[in-house]
Amino acid sequence: MKPILLQGHERSLTQIVYNKEGDLLFTASKDHIINVWFSSNGERLGTYSGHNGSVWSLACDSQSKLLLSGAADNTMKLWDIKTGECLKTWEFPTAVKRVAWSDDDNLALCITEQRSGYQGAIRVYEISHEGDCKNQPDEPITEFSPIGSKATVAAFAPLGHEIITGHESGKVALFDAKTGEEIESNERAHSGAVTDLQLSPDGTYFVTSSKDKTARIHDTKNLAVIKTFTTETPLNSACITPLKPYVIVGGGQDARSVTTTSTRSGKFETRFWHRVFEEEVGRVRGHFGPINTIAVHPEGKAFASGGEDGYVRVHWFDDSYFRSKPYGDLEPAD
Template identity: 70%
Template sequence: MLLSHILVGVLRTMLLVDRPILLQGHERSLTQIKFNSEGDLLFSCSKDHIINVWFSHNGERLGTYDGHNGTVWTIDADSQSRFLVSGSADNELRLWNVSDGKCLYVWEFPTAVKRVAFSDDDERVVCITEQRMGHQCVIRVFKLNRDGDGTTQPEHMFSPIGSKATVCAFTYTPNLIITGHESGKIALFDVVTGTEVLNNERAHMDVVTDLQLSADRSYFVTSSKDKTARIHDTKTLRVLKTFATETPLNSAALAPNKPYVLVGGGQEAMQVTTTSLRQGKFETRFWHKVFEEEVGRVKGHFGPINTIAVHPTGTSYASGGEDGFIRVHHFDESYFRVKPYGDLQLED
């Protein structure tokens, strides 16, 4: 498409970001970062057992959530920024009060908690526990007591048959969750019955490393060790777009109000000790989600990018790396002036 190549050339020259804010609050590799729904707070977790919360506009650290005794793999905050949930290698799921950092409740499991996510109504939390030491991978759904301290017991639990789940999220349909699996499969599960409603066995060819939903949850993006990121339809699980790279991907995110997908990853650290920064592919890469063309790259990390999050209003994004640093980039004016569809104007 001639038009797409012309636009990509324009975008490559105009996709600019301001000098990043460097957040130095972790001593080991980042595992996940998340903005709250307003975008004023940024939560981060790491292999150093610590969860931090920051002001996203200036990088000031507000405080920490201390209590885990292992790598904190995953975090999520509800839409009101009242509760935070976290999952760790210490086999615990913890519920926190965001405002004062108090741990409200601890659920203990036989294996590590690898992924947590709130439902869109904030009433429930889904978590995945690891398949290890003779224990199956288990998906549990908790209904929170929002009128009290939030504590509750599992409402539903089941074990996926076949490949273990690695990532999950609630869909816009009640009682339906999306899961990504070690085999590359994407599936929809009914949490009440534990049945697999639909699947796409060939969504990816390797481990699904990240899953992030669009604002209306009608589609979602995944990243994989198979070196691709893909956009899928939530209802049918059909692959809509594919973004192929030459490096394993650890995270993918959707830019609100702009047709861009952000992806990050890189070769494992032990494989790039003798290569240059550029050869390691330690860059956040921007792709046009319609034309499937790469439109820009942002360098900075000194190791693989493990996690990417975009501000809910699309004004900035953050990346967390194997190097232990979080880099917050605010887009400059040229990013908002560029016309990603040429003179064609699309209504939101």
């Protein structure tokens, strides 16, 4: 796989996401800039400028019409993807660390940081798609602060009735999106902070990555751990591939130690694990620092990674990837 190298950021990447069709790739960075690219050839389509701090999170709606962003300037913004216009800005006491859409695009959530005497909070907004989409509510329909460890990542469960959260303590929990009531929790999902949370294509299970050097697949209903993938380095991101039974993970040692460590010993590779057998099946090298974010093409045709080195690498899978037999040469029983 020869990568397409995207050079449009001056600082480390924080999150990258594909749109539903997979033809666009959105990238966020600590340089305050959001870029959008054609995923097929790496051509930059446009830039969304307006944040005054590191952009921590992005979310594209299912129609590729609206884009959400959360940043260290204590704001969440709603953008018109086609024109690049900022349609709405919500202001908070602390930084916005994560944003997400519900399946039907009617709800949006954000996580704000716990800092300066303010509790970390999860807010849910009802988003209007009428007219020019500028008439958005100022107040959330739901606002709650999880008890105990602060939430670091979150996503809507299928149908948008519940919110799945990952926490600094390693806990994974399920909350009612309307009331903020905790429905289910797994206090021992991880032993370190949860760094990423991405759902499977059908939403029946999800994968988390953690600073405890593991990625784990969980059941969406009861949060039980189904599979565990153990590495030698802290993980910053994980995703589930469609079509083939793999989990892609990425991370690396802390960025502060990178200058004194070679690329090889830093383990800055994207790693593929078989999600049934829990075996590592391959690695892709290229980044010169920790991998901060990974996204997979919605149709499983490619994946992209963003690193501390400021580069985005887009890998389109070769034909051999689709011809491979992930379960081995097993013959059906007579």
